[in-house]
Amino acid sequence: MPRRFAILVTGGAGFIGSHACKALHQAGYLPVTVDNLTTGHADAVKWGPLVHADVRNAAALKDAIKNHGIKAVMHFAASAYVGESMARPAFYYDNNAGGMISLINACLDTGVDKVVFSSSCATYGSPEGGPIREDTPQAPINPYGRSKLMCEEMLHDCSAAHGLRFAALRYFNAAGADPEGDLSERHDPETHLLPLALQATSGRRGPLQVFGTDYPTRDGSCERDYIHVSDLARGHVLAADYLAEGGASTALNLGSGTGHTIFEVLETIRSVTGKTVPHDLAPRRAGDPPSLTADPRLAQQTLGFRTERSRLDQIIRDAAPSFGLAAAREDRHGRHAAE
Numbered sequence: 448m449p450r451r452f453a454i455l456v457t458g459g460a461g462f463i464g465s466h467a468c469k470a471l472h473q474a475g476y477l478p479v480t481v482d483n484l485t486t487g488h489a490d491a492v493k494w495g496p497l498v499h500a501d502v503r504n505a506a507a508l509k510d511a512i513k514n515h516g517i518k519a520v521m522h523f524a525a526s527a528y529v530g531e532s533m534a535r536p537a538f539y540y541d542n543n544a545g546g547m548i549s550l551i552n553a554c555l556d557t558g559v560d561k562v563v564f565s566s567s568c569a570t571y572g573s574p575e576g577g578p579i580r581e582d583t584p585q586a587p588i589n590p591y592g593r594s595k596l597m598c599e600e601m602l603h604d605c606s607a608a609h610g611l612r613f614a615a616l617r618y619f620n621a622a623g624a625d626p627e628g629d630l631s632e633r634h635d636p637e638t639h640l641l642p643l644a645l646q647a648t649s650g651r652r653g654p655l656q657v658f659g660t661d662y663p664t665r666d667g668s669c670e671r672d673y674i675h676v677s678d679l680a681r682g683h684v685l686a687a688d689y690l691a692e693g694g695a696s697t698a699l700n701l702g703s704g705t706g707h708t709i710f711e712v713l714e715t716i717r718s719v720t721g722k723t724v725p726h727d728l729a730p731r732r733a734g735d736p737p738s739l740t741a742d743p744r745l746a747q748q749t750l751g752f753r754t755e756r757s758r759l760d761q762i763i764r765d766a767a768p769s770f771g772l773a774a775a776r777e778d779r780h781g782r783h784a785a786e
């Protein structure tokens with residue numbers, strides 16, 4: 448396949464960034480990772496060079512852009528834990544908003560005019576009334592969400608002033624792992640529901656704490672829209688294609704369009720692995736909205752993006768091996784049978 452062009456991937460050693468690098472490589476782009484390796488893993492950088500630098504170091508970004516003939520950037524490098532952002536807001540504003548301004552300055556100084564940005568459904572806050580459309584007012588309820596909204600606003604202003612074009616991709620809950628086993632989901636410390644639940648199931652940690660059982664949802668637990676990380680990665684490639692073809696700046700949801708409560712997630716893990724998830728009921732976690740589900744239609748219309756592996760049981764089947772769990776076989780009716 449002819450090489451399209453080199454793309455700078457900040458945070459390319461992290462969970463979503465490394466899956467995006469694989470998808471970029473498969474689509475004929477050269478992903479050049481910049482990562483400070485505080486939460487990323489050097490051995491996840493397999494599809495292009497690694498520049499070991501912090502995204503807040505604009506001089507290092509400019510060098511990387513010039514040295515590798517970069518034509519576009521994908522910006523993943525950020526801190527991404529809602530709970531931690533409540534405890535350490537200044538750190539979140541420094542790393543996330545500071546990283547964005549450093550990257551924008553590096554782009555403006557070098558003439559790079561295309562940015563795919565890792566935004567979040569956390570920018571919407573806690574909207575009521577079913578699936579969330581992109582024109583839902585953004586009113587984040589935690590510093591993580593506010594830092595991502597600041598980044599979108601910076602991009603918006605620089606798009607108007609300087610002709611920079613961007614795609615802000617507002618992800619819902621990224622989960623799962625590369626189905627070919629090239630990459631796994633690794634977080635340290637782990638705070639996300641699916642890996643924690645799978646670790647509890649495999650006995651690698653104690654029971655899962657279910658944070659809050661008095662939310663206004665079908666069973667009292669929080670509802671989220673889980674999207675397979677490989678689908679997310681493909682969405683980024685489509686966004687890069689879109690900007691390369693001259694597409695206008697845009698903000699798009701990337702989600703499956705289906706919400707699952709925590710108890711539904713635990714039940715799906717049981718049906719896929721044949722094992723019950725040990726869990727305890729716990730108080731609400733600060734900063735958590737009750738329900739977040741995407742309206743995914745705008746990304747379908749704009750990018751032709753549709754999820755392919757984001758059925759919850761498929762996400763769990765792909766993630767299970769990373770946690771030493773076998774997934775049950777599926778019969779032709781989609782029912783699971785123990786191996």
Ligand code: UDP
Pocket residue numbers: 529620638639640641643655656657658659669670671709732735
């Ligand atoms: N959650 C939970 N126990 C955990 C971790 C998470 O009950 O040990 C809940 C969390 O409160 C939220 C949902 O699972 O309602 C998804 O949380 P996660 O941290 O995975 O993603 P977020 O939605 O915060 O980005």
